Amino acid sequence: LASLCQALPELNYTEWLQDLKEKGPTLLKHPPAPAEPSSDLASKLREAEETQSTLQAECDQYRSILAETEGMLRDLQKSVEEEEQVWRAKVGAAEEELQKSRVTVKHLEEIVEKLKGELESSDQVREHTSHLEAELEKHMAAASAECQNYAKEVAGLRQLLLESQSQLDAAKSEAQKQSDELALVRQQLSEMKSHVEDGDIAGAPASSPEAPPAEQDPVQLKTQLEQTEAILEDEQTQRQKLTAEFEEAQTSACRLQEELEKLRTAGPLESSETEEASQLKERLEKEKKLTSDLGRAATKLQELLKTTQEQLAREKDTVKKLQEQLEKTVRAWRQSRAGGVELPGAPGRQDWERQSWVESSSCWERWARSPRGGRAGRR
Numbered sequence: 001l002a003s004l005c006q007a008l009p010e011l012n013y014t015e016w017l018q019d020l021k022e023k024g025p026t027l028l029k030h031p032p033a034p035a036e037p038s039s040d041l042a043s044k045l046r047e048a049e050e051t052q053s054t055l056q057a058e059c060d061q062y063r064s065i066l067a068e069t070e071g072m073l074r075d076l077q078k079s080v081e082e083e084e085q086v087w088r089a090k091v092g093a094a095e096e097e098l099q100k101s102r103v104t105v106k107h108l109e110e111i112v113e114k115l116k117g118e119l120e121s122s123d124q125v126r127e128h129t130s131h132l133e134a135e136l137e138k139h140m141a142a143a144s145a146e147c148q149n150y151a152k153e154v155a156g157l158r159q160l161l162l163e164s165q166s167q168l169d170a171a172k173s174e175a176q177k178q179s180d181e182l183a184l185v186r187q188q189l190s191e192m193k194s195h196v197e198d199g200d201i202a203g204a205p206a207s208s209p210e211a212p213p214a215e216q217d218p219v220q221l222k223t224q225l226e227q228t229e230a231i232l233e234d235e236q237t238q239r240q241k242l243t244a245e246f247e248e249a250q251t252s253a254c255r256l257q258e259e260l261e262k263l264r265t266a267g268p269l270e271s272s273e274t275e276e277a278s279q280l281k282e283r284l285e286k287e288k289k290l291t292s293d294l295g296r297a298a299t300k301l302q303e304l305l306k307t308t309q310e311q312l313a314r315e316k317d318t319v320k321k322l323q324e325q326l327e328k329t330v331r332a333w334r335q336s337r338a339g340g341v342e343l344p345g346a347p348g349r350q351d352w353e354r355q356s357w358v359e360s361s362s363c364w365e366r367w368a369r370s371p372r373g374g375r376a377g378r379r
Contacts, residue, residue, distance in 0.1 A: 017062060143284055150284070150291055157295055160302075167305050172243070174312060179236070181319070231318055238311060245304055252297050259290055 017059075017066075020059070146284060150288065153295075154291055157291065161297070164302055164305055172308075245300075252293075
């Protein structure tokens with residue numbers, strides 16, 4: 001077929017062979033009539049035979065070429081069919097892969113959408129976290145500043161508390177000493193009262209309307225002594241009450257100070273940022289409450305100190321008045337002794353007067369020489 005195509009490329013051999021097959025038998029059955037001379041016919045016949053043999057050879061050649069071509073076409077068709085089957089199998093596999101790829105792509109698209117949503121959510125969470133971190137830093141800075149302020153306030157309150165405690169301790173010791181001195185004065189007053197009562201009982205029948213004023217001093221002295229004892233009892237009760245309140249306030253202040261020290265010596269917080277902020281806030285609130293309680297306790301101690309100082313001042317005034325009364329009484333008795341007037345039925349009165357005066361004078365001299373008495377004199 002390739003050689004035929006190269007030899008006569010302009011002929012359509014398939015159509016020519018078809019026409020030859022159709023018209024060949026007809027031409028053989030009906031030979032043309034001889035119209036020319038025999039020599040011409042013989043030459044033409046030879047030419048025709050030669051042409052026929054040539055054509056026959058060409059036909060045989062064409063048949064062989066066609067047979068080869070048909071074999072090649074059949075082989076080609078078989079090869080094409082085999083290749084077609086292979087390609088169909090490949091196309092089927094490719095379609096299956098394409099279907100799987102479409103499913104995978106759809107699944108991946110869903111995953112991508114989900115990841116986009118998670119990414120947006122994570123961005124929001126990141127923004128919220130950064131906002132919370134900024135707020136936490138602000139709260140931590142404010143809490144640190146507030147904690148420093150509380151530390152300064154607590155230091156000031158602690159200093160004030162220490163000063164108040166030292167002042168209260170000094171006032172308490174002074175009150176104790178003065179209480180001892182007042183007990184001694186009360187004992188002397190009781191002895192004087194008993195002597196005055198003895199003098200009143202013994203001197204009642206001998207008294208007369210014309211008696212001098214010095215003879216009526218014991219009655220007035222007795223009344224004054226009773227009033228003084230009542231005042232001293234009242235002041236003693238108030239002093240005991242103030243002492244109890246002082247002990248209670250001092251205990252409360254010590255307890256609050258211990259709680260503050262425990263809070264300040266507590267270990268660092270080991271938790272998340274939110275829990276750390278909440279615990280820090282609770283600690284600050286507790287420190288604020290304890291600081292307020294400590295301030296109230298310090299204020300109460302200051303008030304107790306002021307009240308104790310006022311009570312001591314009143315007791316000093318009372319002692320001063322008692323001293324003046326004793327001096328007046330002693331002077332009155334001395335005047336009565338100098339005028340020759342002596343209450344009857346009062347044996348040993350001179351000795352008692354001398355002893356009372358010596359004891360009271362020594363007591364007041366000791367008190368005046370003490371630092372407490374010196375401060376009272378300066379005030």
